[in-house]
Amino acid sequence: MDVLVLIGRILFVALFLSSGVGHLTQTEQMAQYAQFKGIPAPKPAVFASGVLLVLGGLSVLLGVWADLGALLLFIFLLPTAFLMHAFWKETDPQAKQTEMISFNKDVALAGASLMLFAFFSYVGSDLGLTLTGPLFNL
Template structure:
C-alpha cells in the first residue's frame, strides 16, 4: 500500500512538472516579447492590449512555475485555467480562418489548449492538495 502511494505521488509530481513547463516557457516568451500577440488581443477588443498580453504572460509563468514546483497546485491550476481560456479563444479562432492550412493549424492549437485545460481540471479534481 505504501508503494502505491509513493507511485501515485511520483506520477502526480511528474505530471504537474510537465504540465507546468509549457506555461513557463510560453508565458516567459509572451512576457519578454509580446509581439504579434498584442494585435490579436486588440482585434478581440481587449482594452490596453499590450498590458493585458504581458500580464497574461506573467500569470502563465508564475502559475506554471508554482504548479511545476507543487506549490499550491489547485490555486495555480485555477489561475492557469483563467489565463488559458482567454488565450485559447483570442489566440486560436480557427473558425475565422479562410485559408485551409491556417485553419487546420489554428484548430490544432485550439485543441492542444483544450487538452491542457483537461490536465488542469485533473489537477483541480485531485485529492490531498
C-alpha cells in the same frame, strides 16, 4: 506515486513556464499579434497572461497551492482558445487547420488543468512532494 506525480507536474508546466517567460520578455512582439487577433489592450493583456502562466506554472511545479496554480492555468487557457484561435473565422484552409489544432490543444490543456485542480484540491496534503497543501478543499 509521489515521484510520478512530480514528473508529471514538471512535464506539464514546462510549456507554460517557457510561454510565460516569452510573454514577459517579448511583450511588444506578442502584443502586436494579440492586436492583430482583436484583443483589446493587447500589451497589458500579454503581460497579464504572462504573469498567469508563470505563477500558475510555478505553483503547480513547486507544489505551492498547486490547486490554485492549476486553476490559474485553466483561467488562461480557455479564453485563449476562443480569443486567439478562432478557427471558425479563418477562410484559408491552412490557417484554419493551424488555428483548429491550437484551439483543440488549448481546450485539452484547459481540461487537464481543471482535472489537476480537482485532483490537488481533493487529495490535499496526502499528495507528497509539494511545499504546501491545497488552498481549496473539495
